[in-house]
Structures are given as structure tokens and as C-alpha cells.
Amino acid sequence: MADRYVSVAEPILGEAEHENVNEVLDSGRFLQGPMVEEFEKKWANYVGTDYAVAVSNGTTAIQLVLKALGLEPGEEVIVPSLTFGSTATAVVHQGGVPVFADIDRELYTLDHTDLERCLTDEAFAIMPVHLYGHPAEMDEICEFADRHDLYVIEDAAQAHGASYKNQKVGSIGNVGCFSFYATKNITTGEGGIVTTDNKAIAENLRMLRSHGMADRDTHITLGYNYRMSDLNGAIGTAQVDRLDGFNERRREMSEYLLTELDDLDWLEPAAVRSYVDHAYFWAPFEVQEDKIGMTGKEVWAELRERGVETRHRYNMPLYDQPVFADHRGFNSEFPWSANPNDHDYDLSLPNVEKIVGSMIGLPNHPGLENEDIEYVIETIRAFDPEDS
Template sequence: MVHQAGVPVFADIDRELYTLDHTDLERCLSDETFAIMPVHLYGHPAEMDEIRAFADEHDLYVIEDAAQAHGASYKNDIVGSIGDVGCFSFYATKNITTGEGGIVTTDNDAVAEQLRMLRSHGMANRDQHVTLGYNYRMSELNGAIGTAQIDRLNRFNERRKEISGRLLDALDDLNWLQPATVRDYVEHAYFWAPFEVQTEKIGMSGKEVWENLREQGVETRHRYNDPLYDQPVFARHRGFNSDFPWSANPNDHDYDLSLPNVEAVVGSMIGLPNHPNLTEEEIQYVIETVREFDTVAQVR
């Protein structure tokens, strides 16, 4: 988006879903607003009805970031088919992978045509370059892996869901480990089995929990420890050796943004192991290790 001279305006997150808070959209709106980009974080769909309604009211595109949500659905609609455009990642850690790469979904023929051109050097056909494009083609080898992976997606997701459910049930009573909310009208893809570490209850940060569990051989996910808007690339508007296009205002070198829900949760999220290939013994080991860690941590 920023490569196309778009200027990101960061909305706060929903405190329960950890993704775009639609009630903050009004604040972010300006005459320049073009699109809303909800992220289906950890595999849980964003609140698409409200987002879609806001977009329709203000004539905006909706671009779904479904990079973590292959196969998830919102009120029976599969993610990636709800907005105007959906983006999926097939990076190695994702629910299904092609090693690297991804796909874009759309039912808008004009957008599809434009994307096909951008993917392949801006060519409309073998002889004509009509727009400034890229080489974003997925190789056939990667594509072949992807077609085999797609056949396994439902099975993988069912297993991720089952393992995540087991972890949720078995760790339900640990007061410092709060499971993420799952709305009853969604199908979660469980890219993560996400938990929020309640630092004040255990006296440890998410990072300390992550480190301790890792020492015991339990590899948890622990990401997003700085808000995106504080990352140097955005905070200082560094792009293409100039300010453009990071800021709509070229004099606006630094901005001072602080989003309360983001800052309340940043650094506190961990994802417990839920890979579909985990064995029963490994799942049991995760549960026992976290419970043992709870006992040790509580008496510290």
C-alpha cells in the first residue's frame, strides 16, 4: 500500500479481538481515505459487517489481510471473499505454505486485470507494457506445492482447532493466561492459539513467559512487541530516501501517535504450540509444562 503512495492511518485495536476496532474508523477518516485494511489477526476474522457498512457509507475499498486466516469464516462467509480484495500469505509458518508467496482474491474484474498486470511487468500481453509493474509471479514449483497444500487445508485447520481447544480447556483455570475471545459467529483458523499474559497477575512480561517456556522446550509465538506505528520505518517516515509517500504532509517528520488498546496489550500476547503435526505426547508436554510453570511462578 505504501509502495503505491498510500499513507497509512493507524486505527486502534478491539480490546477483545486484537484487531481493527471499527469504532475508531471515524477518527481515521479524511477526504484522502481510499481503503480500510482489516487484519484477521491470529486467524480470527475482524468485525466485517461493521467495517463493510462503514466502507459502503464512505465509498471506500475493503482490503482484507487474510495472511493468517486461510479457511476462516465470518457469519458463514469465507475471509478473502468479504472485502473487495483479500490477501493471503503462504510463508512457511502459515496454515498452508508454498515456501514463500501468496495470493490475492477479488471478484472485481477491473482489479483482477490490474493485479495481473502489476504481477508481471505491467504487461497487458506479450508486447505491451501498459503500467509500471513488478515481477511478483509465483513460480510453478511453488504453485505445485500450493495446490497440494490446499487439499490439506481443512484437515490442518480442524487439527489446529482441536489442539487449541485442548489447550484452552486444560489451562482454563490459570488466572494469568487469558484466552483470546472467539465470537460465536466466526470460524477461527487458529493460526495462533492466542493467550494474553496478564502481567500484573504473574509478575512477568509476555517476553519473560516466552523465555521461560522456551527453556523448557515449549516454543511459543511471541510477536508484535512494538506497535507498528512506532517502528522506525513509520515513525520517521523513511521511504525512498525522502519523506514521500509516508506522510501526506511533507513537513510532518515525526508524529506522536498513541493508541490506548494497542498499548494496553502490546508485548503481552503469546501463542501456544498448535501445529497440526504435534503428537499427543507433545500436546501433553505443553500442558504439563505450562501448568508446572504456573506453580513455580505463583510461589516466586
């Protein structure tokens, strides 16, 4: 048995969250209401956009955005090949076709030099993901999008509070999508939000999230029920106030881990660009299998035995996932069948193939004590075959 167990993620809730939730419970009104509205205002203000529209989760945020922007069946959205599946399943849910770009070898985010290969006449949008909390290379991506008249949808589900050249993620593209799932930098349990400066898009999103109703009686378009309840909003509005503090602590612990483990040749810390503020959703490291003789998965399992929980994802390029590789859409090949291009995903993109399966994220959440971090360092150093 290990001396202790250091977890990799934990929601941190305080008095304000409890008080807000109790206020909603006492009001007897749990629907989307004043707490969600307050949360939206605070989030827009925090990110630096004119509008924020709260929804039920990060996946429905992406779906609603694609619908609000007017994606037509068979149109294409360029996404990175290394990310959580719903970056791309959300595209399929809206009748679109994901086109998989390679990732930057050092940052693991969408590789802008691969955009030209991905471009077709059906291209509608680019969806960079600020993976593990590090912003994607937004200047180059936005410049390419401008040149080809494409929308930029930031998938910022892993990057609350990160910034790129002094601009918060979620305020750089046409829209930003966030998730407040329980393991994220801040949480509402389940929840999501869209940020934008565009009033028409924001209004469209508000209507679409609530059954496409223009008023109590009229469904003017095909909408959804993707609302956030005030119970979740009550947690969110309290969490926003704590995000900078949480991120500061994440940064401190992650940078300490990166420095203390820098000399291990089998554990390569991820690169961080000088012009970003990393949100450190993960403290990401690449396991060098050829140096330690173990796969990322074996390291993850062994560290867990020794009381250190790590994240270990993503273990398959998205283009190999059966849902995409086998064109599993709406019980048929729709939406691929609505697309004139031949999208067999028999891809092998060099950078993602190198990285896949080798990433681990070390514990860095703000609920950890310094002793926990020391334990992580000791455990990993003891694990080094050259040291033991």
C-alpha cells in the same frame, strides 16, 4: 535440558506435494504455468470468489492490490496498529500513507469504533487484518467503508480457511490478500494470492504482476515481476486439499489448550466470537504481567528453556516503528510529503498499548501429537507460581 522440544510451526508436506514438484522438475519449466493456474482455480473455489491471482508473497499481494485499485500518492489506508509490519509498509511502497487505528480489546483486530477518528479526505481504503486467525468485525467495517466510499482490503495472511458469519475471509471485502509463507496454515515456501469477485481488478492484477505487459511486446503500465513459480504452485495446489483437515486439527488442539489452561489467572485465553470459524494460526493467550510478575517476553524465553516454543508478537505498536514514526519512505519523507495531513505518529492508542508485548501463541500445528500438547499443558501448569 528439557525432556522434549515442541515447535510452534512446521510445514507439513506429503506425497502429493512431492509428486507435483517432481512433475514440474521433470517438465523443465519452472515458470508460472499450469500448476499456478490450478492453484488459483482451487483457491478461488475454496474461498468462494470468482478469481484468485497468485503472486510471489503476501506483501506483494497487498502492494499489487493497492496499485490495481488505483491508490494515488499520499492517499491513506487505515490499518490496525497491531499486525505484521508489511500490512503497512506495503502501503508506503505504493506511495500511500498508513493511518493507524486502535485494536479491539478482546479480539486484537482493527477496532471499528476508532474508524471515525482515522477518517480524512485522503482516505482510500481500510485494511482489516484477521489477526492470529480470528476474523475482524467485518460487518461494521464494511458498513463504514460503504458509507464513506472506501475500499475494503482484507489482509488474510494469517487466516486461511477462517470464516465470518459463514463467509470465508478473503471473499468479504473488495479483495483479500493471503500469504503462504512457511509458517502459515498452508504454505508454498514463499507465496501469496489475491482473491476477488471483480473481473477488471483480477485482470489488472494479472497484468501488473507480470511487468505491466498487455502482450509480449508492450508495457502499458508500471508493472512488477511479482509472479509465483510453478514449483511453488505445485506445493500450493496440493496444500489446498489439506487445509480443512489441518484446520480441524488446529481447532481441536487450540480449544483443548484453551479449556485446560482456563483456570490459570496469569494466562488469559483470547476471546472467540460465536459467529466465526477461527483458523487458529495461533492459539493466542495474553500474559497477565501483574499476576505472574513476568513480561510476555520473559515467559516466552522461560518456556523455550523448558522445551515449549511459543510465538511472541507483536512487541511494538506499528506507529512506533521507526519506518513510520520517522517517516522513512523513499529516502525522503515521500509519500508523507504528498499528503496534506500532519501525520506525526505520536500516538498512544489505549488498547494496543495494553496488549503490546503480552501476547504469546502456544504450539498448535497439525504435526504435533497429543503427547506434545499434554507436555505443553504440563509445562505451563508447572510454571504457574501458584501451582509450583
